[in-house]
Structure formats: C-alpha cells, structure tokens
Amino acid sequence: MNVVERYAHRRFERASRTAEQRVGMAAGIRWALRYVFPDHWSFLLGEIALYSFMVLVGTGIFLTLYYVPSDAQVVYHGSYPLLQGTQMSEAYRSVLGLSLNVPAGLLFRQVHHWAADVFIGAIVLHLVRVFFTGAYRKPRDLNYFIGLTMLMLAILEGFAGYSLGDDLLSGMGLAIAYSVAMSIPFVGGQLATLIWGGPFPGSNTFLARLEIVHVLLIPVALAGLITIHLTIIMRQHHSQFPGPGRRERNVVGTPMWPAYALRSIGLLFAVAGVLFLLGGLIQINPIWQWGPYHPYLSENGAQPDWYIGWLIGALRLMPNWELVIAGRTVIPNPFWGGAAFPLVVFGVLFAWPAIERRITRDARRHDLLDRPRDRPIRTAVGAAFLSWVVIVFAVGSTDRIFYRLGIPYTTQIHVWRVGVWVIPLVVFFATRSACRSLQRSGAHPLRAWEGNVVRRRPDGGLEVLGDSPDRIVPPATEAPVGTVPGQE
C-alpha cells in the first residue's frame, strides 16, 4: 500500500464508523455483500427490465418538464414547415416543440419510447423463463403474481404514455381504448364517460388525468411492487438450476461483492447505453409525421407499439358477434378481443400455479429449477398457450402482411380464425414429443460438459480417469424440501 491508498483506507474506515454510529446496519450490509447470485444468463432478463425502468424514470422526468396536458385547440406556428398553420391541441404542440426545438429533447423522448418497448419485452421474456423453468412454484408463487401484476401495469403505462402525445396515432389508440371500456357489459358507458369525463374525445380534463396516471399513479405502483418483488427474492434467495453441488437447500453462485455487483452495474450501463444508441440513431414514433388527432381523421397502416399488438390482433380476428337481448347490447364486440382475451390470458397465468399444484399434487417448496424438457406436459402447455397468444399478436399486422406480400387481408383473417385454434394443438403435441425425445437422448446437458477425463500414459496410450466432475444431478434424485405435501 502506498501513501495515497493508506490515506484512502483511513478515510474510508472513518466514514464507515461515522455512518455506523448513526444507522448500525453493518450486519445487514455484511449479509447483502455476501448474498449469493446463481449464474445463468436467463436470470438477467429481470434485471434488464429493472434497469429499463430506471432509464424510463430518468428520461420521463425530463419529458414531464415540457409536456402540456391540454386539449385546447391552437394553430401551429413552430419550426416544422409541413405543419405550419395546422390546427392542433396544445398537448401535441408541446410534444412537437419538445422533439424539434428542445436540444436533446428528441433524444430523451426516443430513449424513453425505446426503453418502454425494451422494458415490457424484458418482462415478457422474464415471464417466459419463469414459466418454462417452473420458477413460479412455491415459495415463489406470490412473487410470480406480483410480476404478472407489474406486467399488466407496464402495458397500461406504456399505452398511457404514447397516448399523451395526442398525435393521430395516439388518438386512434385512445378511441379504441374508449370503445373497449364502453363495451364492458352493463357498466361500460358509465365507466368510459367517467374516465374520459364525457363522451369521446372527453372533457378538457382528460389529458391531465391521463398524465397523472402515467407520471405518478402507475410509476409509483410499479416502484412499490418492484421493491416488494426484490425484497421477497432477497428473503427467499434466487432459485437455481441443478448442477454440481447445487441442492434444494443451498444456493451456489457469485457473491454480490465485488464480482457480481460489477457485472450487474455493467449490465445497467449496457442497457442504458443500448437504449441511448437506439434513441439517438433509430427513429421511433415520429409524431410530426402522424399529424394532430381529430376524431374525424385516421391513418392507414397504423401499428401500435408492439405490446398492444396482441389486443389489436384479437380485435381484428374476432367475428362480428355482438350479444343483443331485447334491444340492449349486452356484449358489444370490442369486449371479446379488447377485454375478454387479455383477461383470459392473465387469468390462466394467474391460475396456473394452483392448477399445476392440483394436477401434480405437489405443494412442496421448490428451489431447484426444472429444465423445460424434464416437464414435458408443462412445457407443451406453455408452448401451446404462447403460440396461441403469438398468433393473435401476429394477426395484428395482417394489413402490413397484405401490403408487403399481397396476401389478401380477408383470406388471412379467415385462415387465422381456424389456425388460432389448430396450431396451438399441433404445438402442444410437437413440444411434448420433442421434450420426451430430448430426455431420452440426453443431448445438451445443463451447464456441464459431457464425457470422460483422459490422461496420456508414458507409453503413449490414453487412460480414462473418470466421469466429468460437472455431471449434472438428474432431476428428482433429491427430494424437495419437506416431505408432507403442503408443508415445508
């Protein structure tokens, strides 16, 4: 140690004591520094979502400083020549100004938009990982429900965000959202006019309401749920894949300090860096091209942000059934695709841990993850369900497929109305048999190499020393913690 290092060490020691005399948290900090993270790339998906959320909060604060939540009609006299003299809302004008006249404004708005897309994408991939590895089983079912709630909030938050701009695309999206709210049986009319402050496009308070939902209510809810999510994870410790030395009762991996902390901070910077490159170099939602929204205007080929695509697809795919009894429209059509479909998807996801517990009669605590192939039925059900949602999602871009490939729109819809039920069945059986044959073949063992260790003898021959020490622990050779179902 040289002089500078000794000085720094002394200062650090003194600062630590000063802090400890006031907060007394050394035991907790020690525990946190030694907290063990199991290493697997798929565990980073949740972290990517977390770091995207941080970028969203940071860039979002910048954007709120410029946004004007007003639907008052003004005439544009700004710097963008193509919209000169156009009538538009003050909200749209403020977003135009933020994008085109505030230095770095467009960068922050585009980073914010990209971050929202990445945020929800990372959550969905994280959910897929959690599902297919059985990470939602006890004791993590509670945290799984919190995660699903956050996914719903995140979709709502993203939609509210891009609706604030009051450009043509966002106005069309709001009209559809209003129609879905109206379509809720019995109370839809009251609910929609309550939210919008009157019939669409709503009273002059609507954008202010939407802004508060977007910048305060949902972000605070998300931040609270993230805190609970992480606290529960820390208490339970991460789940881990089976491997050498890995047991139900332990967790093997890299301690938080220093290697994991550095790698995770590196991931934070990487996520932020990629988002800033995307926001700087790849245009997203150029609202000046869409123009202002007026209820009597729309554009062709409008596509929402990707996480709304499954709802657009469901609205498009649905036949024009509308339940009318004695002149009363009990179930208006948008209810099927816009409300019932997402409710079913999330309902199944919420119910799945209980369904699986009932089928397998396994209520024990599980801290070792499953490989998808080792649970062929779950994997097949998950793949079929995923394919069902993905097909509906893809139907959301049928008009683009028509435009690019020339396949008639009506033909596509008629084909998918059948395909959306047939393909998941095919996927179910294909996945189940793929899992079973992978199990039999033993190909691609988990996080280990296969084979024997050999050594060359002095006479030139090879001698076998033994199996791979990284040989995996086959599933179910070790009983999960607790032997009585329903207890630990």
Place this chain on the structure above:
Amino acid sequence: MSRLAKLLGLLVAARTALRAAAGRSAPPPVTVESDVDPRRRVVPSSRRAEGVVALLLLIAALFAFAFPVIYIVSSGDTQLLGVALGGALLLLAVACIVAGKFVVPQETAVEDRGPLLVEEQTEEVIELIEAGGQGISRRAILLGAGGAAGAALLTAAATPLASLGPTLSALHETPWARGVRLVDDEGRPYLADEIQIGSCYTALPEGKDAESFGAGLLVVRLPAGFIHLPAARRDWAPHGILAYSKICPHAGCAISLYRYPTYAPTSQEPAFTCPCHYSTFLPGEGGRVIFGPAGRALPQLPLMIDAEGYLRAAAKFHEDIGPSWWGVHRAQS
C-alpha cells in the same frame, strides 16, 4: 478519431476476454466424486486487465465529455448526442464487466437456504398478535363496528369519483340536426354537384364543434344501380348522395378507406373500410357490415339539398354513432 479509439478499446477488451476464456477452458481439476464442493476463490491479479479497464474508463470519459460539447456546438444533434451518451454508457458497461470478470477476485460461494417457515417463531407471532385482544369480551361487536366504520369511510372517500362523470345522455347526441349544412375541414360548404362518383368526402357540421365524436361524415355519390336502401330510407339519398357517420361503430376509429369498382364486372361493390380493424360497410345498402368485427351497420344520416344546391342534414341520426355499449340505440332493422 474517437471512434477509432473505441474500436481499439473493444479489440483489446475482446482479446483479453478471449485469452481469459482460453485459459479457463483447460480441463477442470479431476475428481471422481460426483458431489464436488463448488466453493472456490481466485484472485486474478492481472495488470493487463487493470490497464484495459482504465483505458475503457478513460475513453468513456471522452465520450461523456463529448455530450456537452455536442450539445453546445451543434445545438443538440440527436444522432451525435445519442452516440456520445450511449457510447459512454456502453464503454462503462464493458469496463465494469471486464473488471467484474478479470480484475476483482472471482468467487463461487455456497449459501444455505434456511427454512422460510419457522414453527416456533410463527406461533410466537400469532400468540403475540392474539394476546393484544386479551380480556376483550365483545369482540364480534367491535369487529363489526370497525368494519362498518371502515366501509363507510371508504365509500365516502370514493364518492368524489362520481364527480368525474358520467354524462350518459351526451352519448346519444351529435351536432347533426335538420338543416345543418355539410362543410369540409376548412369550413367550405359542399355543393351537391361537387360530389363525384368514385370519390369519398369528409364532411363536418357547419358552425358546430368539429372535435365532437359525431361530427365527421363520409359522403359519397353512387349510381342508382348500387343503391339498395330499405324502404324507410328511400329519400335519404338525394341524387344518389349518401352520408354516413365517419366513426366506425366497432371501435371508434375514423373510417378512411373507400373502394369503388374500377371495372364493374370483376371488381367488388363500393365499400367503406375502417383502417383499424378492417370492418367493411356497404354505403349502397344502408351501411351493412360485410366483413370484419363491427357488430352493427354504419349509421346513416338523411340528406337533403337546399334551394342553392348545398348539402344539408335532413334530420338527426336515427341511431347512435360510435362504439356499442349497454344503452346504445341501434337501428330499427
């Protein structure tokens, strides 16, 4: 220049990473037991890796410093600003990851997972909480009264929500009434003679709120051969000019696509299509739905032509415009 430096930095980092990876792919220590203890701690002490990290951090500093420079010099060029900040962050990321993998001690540790449910502690907590109710005899009454107070308070707190809305009667209203003139989006009134076969026009109510949901109309002229209106609507389309609400009765988008046969024997009949979910309506048949998810026909507005030849509404809409809901007034057909 800085791009070159970044490239160099990346190359060096990649080489270091590759070398380290090559070093690690040597066969692991041989043991015959399958249940190895995975605990290990390696202190890399690599001056080279430390140098790489320091270099990366310095280049990151350059990129970050470029941000305010670009901000001032180019008054905020989005691409350059993005590359500066994104580049700085990515370089920091690489520096952190290289440091995390090749500079600091590498450790695999094993932590025990204790039980979550500890019987004695849980029971103690339950006892402690229940002991708080010791000596209370009218427990049910207290709980009931507390519940009533809580529910009443919640109701009181939620009541102001009602002042947000609702105003259901407004859902049945549009600006259209007998005599309202049809104008374009710049306020010019439409002459009946201007409406050409094969084109589609957007009309708004003269002197009324163009932003209201029911304001927008689609106006087309069809040859008699395409017009098959129900008997009650026979005089709604003077000179073959028809007007419909522009708002799709499915999900409220403005209908903006109109097809008209270019060669009658092979083309399909004239139709409106909504660009959101592709509900398709026949203007010649009272807005009947022939494709897509819309659950009812497109509402038609009766037209008349005044003495000067301008288009005017002959009456209100006979049904509600916009998306369906519980109380929507549907057409009598």
